[in-house]
Amino acid sequence: MIERTIIFELAIATAAALGATAAVLALRRAGLRALRTLADRTEGKVDDLALEAFRVPSLLWGLALGLYIGVAMVGSLPPRIVELINDGVAVLLVVSVTLAVGRFLAAATRTYADRLGVEVGVTGLTTGLVKGVVYVCGALILLNTLGISIxxxxxxxxxxxxxxxxxxxxxxxxxxxxxxxxxxxxxxxxxxxxxxxxxxxxxxxxxxxxxxxxxxxxxxxxxxxxxxxxxxxxxxxxxEKRMSVLIPINVSYACDPGKIEAILVEEASSAIGHVPGLLAEPAPFVRFIPGFGESSLDFTLIVQVNEFVDQYLVQHELRKRIFTRFQKEGIEIPFPQRVVHVHPAAEGGSSAR
The missing domain is CATH 2.30.30.60 (SH3 type barrels.)
Known part of the structure; x- marks a missing residue:
């Protein structure tokens, strides 16, 4: 008879818990909709991050509250069962709050690190450390809640x-x-x-x-x-991202170095504003370096680009412009040349090799 009474009371508690849980989850859904509408009207992102972080854990809160209400509605359950249910509610609350706080702090750190002037860069390791600290604290709180000495x-x-x-x-x-x-x-x-x-x-x-x-x-x-x-x-x-790009230019020994320098600066300057990534400051300039090559006069055109990958398009466009201008001005880009001197062989001997 006692066992039947306990089973009957457990059935009543279960039904009460399920009904309370359904009611709480319905209230949760309506509350989240209202909070979402309110958050959409604000400019800050803190409320959006909080809603996203607490959306899933709030399901556990609803379940925990439903269990607590179910137990409270039936006051004649055995103390051991009540204790187990209360421990389960405590575990659900601690775990859900820990998960929610960890997700929220990680998202907030990722979003507001630059605004807060945080010196440490925000990476996967940073957010992992934030979550790790929160989870360790949650685990210690959970053990203490269950009466386990830490x-x-x-x-x-x-x-x-x-x-x-x-x-x-x-x-x-x-x-x-x-x-x-x-x-x-x-x-x-x-x-x-x-x-x-x-x-x-x-x-x-x-x-x-x-x-x-x-x-x-x-x-x-x-x-x-x-x-x-x-x-x-x-x-x-x-x-900083801005960097110099050195473009080597070789011309014939018959060319005037001053004219070559003026042409290169003119072409680079005219490309500013038309070639993405090419900067106006510092202005393009030319140096007669490396100088006297084996077959050519060797110049270096120095320009500034916005960042490393911009140099590829900048070099591509500037070389096309320079080549077209050299053709128009009749400036020769020489092929490698070598002068070979042949001396006649001495009488009675062979020619030198």
Whole structure:
């Protein structure tokens, strides 16, 4: 008879919990719609980020509230069952709040890092560290809520951490190398870099283990952080994106150097505003360097471009303009030439070779 009573009370509690959960979820849906309408009217992104982060965890909140209401409506359940249900509600609340806060802080860090003047670049490693801190705090709160002492756990983790560190030397080396890259900032997401090994491209992300570099032909180079921290790299976006481009020009020895210099500067200057990426300041200029070549007079045209990849189109267009102008002016671009002197053979001997 007692067992039937308990089963009957559990059935009532379950029905009450399901009904309360359905009602709470209906209220949640209406509330989210109202909040979305309100958020669309504001210019800031904090409310949008909060709605996106708390949308899924709010389902767990509705379930937890439904369970709590169901238990509260039936007051004669055995204490052990009530305790288990309350622990389940506590677990749902702590887990859902932890997930929501972690997602919100990661999204807010990614969105507002530049506005807040955060020195550390926002990458996958940055958001991962933010979530990791929140999740660890949530796990400690959950253990404390369940009545589990965290002091022995922390002690065991301190002792076991040595063994874990030895077993994961490579992963930890990459992790701390990634943190070093974020703090020192030799490269940032969006920078164009060239590695000592020759690969070059745009940095797309710095993760906890690897850094991803997208090459110009749309392939991805994945470099371990520890190796990247030890290699020599060239960052074409530091200290600024603007850079000089040196274009070698060779002409015949019969040409006037002053005239060549004037033509090159004129053509480069006239292309400003018409060739994307070509900058007006500093103005284009020419140097008679390397100077006297084996078959030609060698000049160098120096122009400024907005960033590294702009140099390809700029060189393409300037060379076309210069070649057309040289043809119009009758300026020769010489082929390699060699002068061979042949001496007659001495009497009684053979010719010198």
């Amino acid at each position: 002091t022995p756990i922390l002690t065991a983790l301190g002792v076991g951490g040595i063994a874990v560190a030895l077993a994961l030397q490579g992963s930890l080396a990459n992790l701390f190398a990634g943190i070093h890259l974020l703090v020192e900032k030799p490269l940032r997401v969006g920078d164009y870099v060239k590695l000592e090994s020759g690969q070059e491209g745009y940095v797309t992300d710095i993760g906890w283990r690897t850094t991803r570099i997208r090459m110009l032909h749309n392939n991805m180079v994945i470099v371990p952080n520890a190796k990247l921290a030890d290699t020599i790299l060239t960052n074409y976006h530091l200290p």
